Amino acid sequence: MSEATATTSTGRPLRLGTRRSALATSQSTWVAERLRAAGCEVELVLVTTEGDTSARSLREIGGTGVFASALRTALLEGRIDLAVHSLKDLPTAPADGLVVAAVPEREDPRDVLVARDGLRLHELPAGAVIGTGSPRRAAQLRLARPDLEVRDIRGNVDSRIRMVTDGVLDAVVLARAGLARLDRLDEATEVLDTEVVLPAAGQGALAVECRAEDSALAQDLGAALEHAPTRAAVTAERAALARLEAGCTAPVGALARSTGAPTLTLHVFAALQDGARTHVLTGADDAPDDLGARAADLLLNRPDPAGLVAAPGSHTPESDL
Numbered sequence: 001m002s003e004a005t006a007t008t009s010t011g012r013p014l015r016l017g018t019r020r021s022a023l024a025t026s027q028s029t030w031v032a033e034r035l036r037a038a039g040c041e042v043e044l045v046l047v048t049t050e051g052d053t054s055a056r057s058l059r060e061i062g063g064t065g066v067f068a069s070a071l072r073t074a075l076l077e078g079r080i081d082l083a084v085h086s087l088k089d090l091p092t093a094p095a096d097g098l099v100v101a102a103v104p105e106r107e108d109p110r111d112v113l114v115a116r117d118g119l120r121l122h123e124l125p126a127g128a129v130i131g132t133g134s135p136r137r138a139a140q141l142r143l144a145r146p147d148l149e150v151r152d153i154r155g156n157v158d159s160r161i162r163m164v165t166d167g168v169l170d171a172v173v174l175a176r177a178g179l180a181r182l183d184r185l186d187e188a189t190e191v192l193d194t195e196v197v198l199p200a201a202g203q204g205a206l207a208v209e210c211r212a213e214d215s216a217l218a219q220d221l222g223a224a225l226e227h228a229p230t231r232a233a234v235t236a237e238r239a240a241l242a243r244l245e246a247g248c249t250a251p252v253g254a255l256a257r258s259t260g261a262p263t264l265t266l267h268v269f270a271a272l273q274d275g276a277r278t279h280v281l282t283g284a285d286d287a288p289d290d291l292g293a294r295a296a297d298l299l300l301n302r303p304d305p306a307g308l309v310a311a312p313g314s315h316t317p318e319s320d321l
């Protein structure tokens with residue numbers, strides 16, 4: 001990035017909009033530091049979202065978009081120049097007038113268990129209470145451990161872990177990436193295998209968004225932050241999610257991995273009304289949208305009779321933070 005593009009066209013520092021939570025500020029600070037290392041002047045601007053201020057269930061306040069929408073409004077109104085989102089919280093529908101200018105290299109996308117007494121999932125006693133607000137996690141936990149009680153919870157990462165340390169719950173499931181960003185990975189008692197709990201589409205990855213009309217800024221953000229293999233993987237995952245959202249209301253997991261360029265292998269999970277299904281598909285990493293859409297179509301046509309029955313209309317976003 002050249003010094004000439006280190007600030008906006010008006011010469012002032014780039015305004016990076018961030019939510020207030022510890023996780024959001026850690027993500028935004030990481031991006032700001034990378035941009036400063038690339039020669040940009042960057043300042044953080046706090047933006048409040050309804051997902052942060054409302055105690056109502058995420059299902060009531062409108063789902064996946066609640067964390068992203070205030071940042072997007074601030075971008076479109078010109079109050080900020082760029083925003084950093086957790087990619088898994090970003091709706092699959094593109095936003096008019098905005099562009100995901102960069103997808104940086106993702107963290108380990110897996111979920112972790114934080115349980116009392118250092119326990120692992122298979123060591124929790126029958127009847128143990130495990131907290132998650134994510135229908136995706138709940139569905140897969142019920143498949144792995146039908147003898148546990150899965151309880152719907154919400155709150156930020158800190159308050160969810162406190163439910164375990166305070167003895168209210170035996171365990172919670174969180175994204176490993178979130179704990180890593182908060183420097184609290186040592187509190188995880190197990191990294192959950194993706195065969196047991198497939199992560200959410202885009203989990204562990206960030207999206208750096210700006211106005212589409214700021215094409216020079218978008219280019220600079222791409223040059224400073226883009227990680228092409230992560231972009232390909234999350235594009236495949238989100239294409240699968242979008243296709244499944246169009247065809248059903250089930251909880252979905254999706255994870256693509258590079259299996260030797262130029263191929264990607266995509267695992268998709270959905271807990272449909274008539275059972276849980278997974279599908280694995282390999283395809284070209286230069287056509288990730290196509291790979292995701294095909295994997296979703298194949299999954300929707302292939303029932304796995306041994307699977308789980310999901311509650312109707314249970315498609316809601318990931319547990320909140």
Ligand SMILES: NCc1[nH]cc(CCC(=O)O)c1CC(=O)O
Nearest residue numbers: 086174175178203204318319320
């Ligand atoms: N919706 C909550 C959310 N969004 C992003 C993360 C963690 C970091 C990530 O997955 O990128 C979390 C917390 C969690 O699921 O435990």
